[in-house]
Amino acid sequence: MSEALVRRIKELEADLETLRSQLKESSDAGADVELTSTSPRENTDCKSNTRASKKGKKAFKERPFDFQASPRRHAALRLAYLGWSYQGFAVQDNTDNTVEARLFEALLKTRLIPDRQSSNYHRCGRTDKGVSAFSQVITIDLRSTQFCGGLGVTVPDRVVGGAEDKVTAELPYVKMLNRVLPQDIRILDWSPVAEGFSARFDCQSRTYRYYFPRGSLDVALMTDAAKRYEGTYDFRNLCKMDVGNGVLQFERTILSASVKPVRPQLSDDQYDLFIFEIKGLGFLYHQVRCMMALLLLIGQKLEAPEIINQLLDVQSNPRKPQYSMAVDYPLVLYDCHFEGLSWTQEAEEGTHILAALQQHWTQSTIRTHVIHGMIQGLEARGGLSSNHCLLVEGSRQKNYRPLLERPCCESLESRIEHFVKRGRLEREEGENGGETLHRGKRSKHSHNPPGLPVLSEMPPSKQSIDQQAEDVLTGE
Template sequence: MANVRLKKMKKNESSREDLEICSKQELIDKVLKLEAHVAQLKCVLGKNGREESQSATSKHKRPFDFTKCSQRHVFLKLLYLGWDYRGLACQEDSQRTVEHHLFAALAKTCLVRSRETSSYHRCGRTDKGVSAFCQVVSLDVRSCLSAAELESSPATVRGELPYARMLNRVLPKDIRVLAWCPVPAGASARFDCKLRTYKYFFPRGNLDIQAMNTAAQCVVGTHDFRNLCKMDVANGVVTFTRRVLSAQVHVRHSDSLHSSSKSGSGYDLCELTLVGQAFLWHQVRCIMGILLLVGEGKEQPEIIKQLLDVENYPRKPQYCLASDFPLNLFHCEFEHSDWCVDSQNIAEVITTLQSVWTNLSVRATMVRAMLTECEAMTEDGPIASQSSSLLQGVKAKVYQPLLQRQTCDSLESRINHYVKKQKLEIVEENSENKTSEVRTAT
């Protein structure tokens, strides 16, 4: 068979004379065929190389014996810059998630046997591009203390493994573990969180910050936010009442080049701060999207009250989300707050973040210098469009007020749609009061 293959390959070889008489299209076809063949060979060689390295590693490395170790339930406090990730939660079709790297680090340090056996919970599920300054997860991890020591003193931390330092050695630089906290076995980072704080950073541009802050106050309290979120009915979320404890829009940093200006500079950095018990999918970005319209003078601050009036406005008007990258989960508050902070680990985290800050600040200063030179060349006065890029989507030439736009499907029609597709089912709870509950179909 080897001889037959060689003969066939020789028969397909082309001499220089053969190529010179080929047409352009025939040469293109040959090149494309060769490139496809090379790509296929690279895949085969790469797969074989990975299999060989994995088999070699498995031969020399014995699996860790977790039966010889005790376990304890802990909170881990994480910080990550989500700009280059597709979100926090693991995804089947991508490794570019924070949880993928977190569990790869947990496995590499032999702190968990598997995600399925670790009693894992997360405080908040951040989406693609969103960062967290204080994400908290709960899980069972390996302990170097004996089961008797943990049973007699569950909160003891002396002599325990340096969890933060262990994980930070193998995590990417933009994902850091800040601290850990011993908690009771049933504690959950998701269900035991008392308060969550989100912040959204943005430049002043031409925005009316006072009008935005007036509008933001309208979200404070308990409201139905179906018009200020993305309704996740397919996953059984049919209740959109949430409580916002505080909301504020203010200038965080004034532009040093125009600090004497009474009206402020378009390069001032501002922030929206929202504090609540729980938030809906895209709730903060929807609120920020409306606030940007208010700041631009396209909507009045009262638009927030109107959108929260679901009796008169039961359908969400179509509008654009605010961009993802300025949003971060800033703080999570728990009753269990005895965080174990390793001073050496924090010093390393600070050094890492300072490196990121230096890189980004130098670039921002360079761009700011370019803007200063360009603005000096204009004769039409200052241009304040710094915040215009934060609203996603295509902008219409003629602005159409929100309440005059086309609307999305109502909550009831969405529920009926998924009930017909047998993804949801309506379960009667009390026939006398005619109350019912919507559940995901099993």
């Protein structure tokens, strides 16, 4: 190594030491300035103020909402939902993926109710897993701004000076809830109702729709058969007997039943859509899906229309033959009819709801036509379409066995004895030593008075429309 190179390295090392010394002096000077500008006491106070500020924010967030300072209003809410991704409408013990669970989350988040237990809540219908609704109705006590009173309004005892004389607009219930609900659950409108009004007991009728394609079905035969449902019958052979919940009386009234095309002008295309529409006072568990299953068997000409009359004759056929229900996703709770309600619509929200549904429709329709195009392409290549009905649960039987030749389910009497032994039903003697009555144990989600008898405890002649509308019976 040359002397010049060694000398140059030593010069660079010296320069490096000089720079390090200057940097250290600068750093020490900055620390002194910081220490002199902020005394230890001031620094402590600053930290204390910061902690106090954070504590104040935390305390503000945790401050409970004073519901006692606001009026409450008994109101009816009408909602629509697409039920395909939910486990049903009503809250369940084994899952929180229900429409009702999402609804109460929204009600609590918007501070419209303090809790479910004190909300005076009733539902009109109890749709099953996969079932949608266009006109589900609930009644509930909501927070209100109406200190001056009004229909269904309860004003608190302590009112801040002069508040009762102020006329203010009611809270925008529809807008508030739709801002926090999932996109597939929408509040349509609301109506003030009297304090004793119940969505469950004051409903005059419920209408269900079941959508299905023509396929190879004989729609004319199904139309004739549907009319046989109209009237008051014992539907124990066309439902799932919910004996464990105290449902022991299966007589129901069907006001109308029909099969009609979705569009008035149709060809003979197998992809044309039809609707089975049924209107009644109340429905049993899985009743509509069982009724539709029979219509599908009749449409395939596997059963004659008379099978409906035979299964409605419980004297001749007291036990239900084993058969599969129709699938859930085409079923919609289309309407719940009430008398005397004045529905309040919010125009802006109506536009938003319509836009959301149009978006769902656009996506679904495009997907439908993409699939339809593939089907047409395969048919053009010589593929043969299946004539099998795809709307019945379970696998298709290779050799069809008529319903009246099949094994039967347990009788009603056997089911009662089974649940009495398990403690799900209790025996009680009727008045004056009359017939034995059975009471079902109440669900923890029930909002009925403890003394309210189950439907099965009253003879059919004394059952009102309200009693027939018991929510455990408004399934599908």
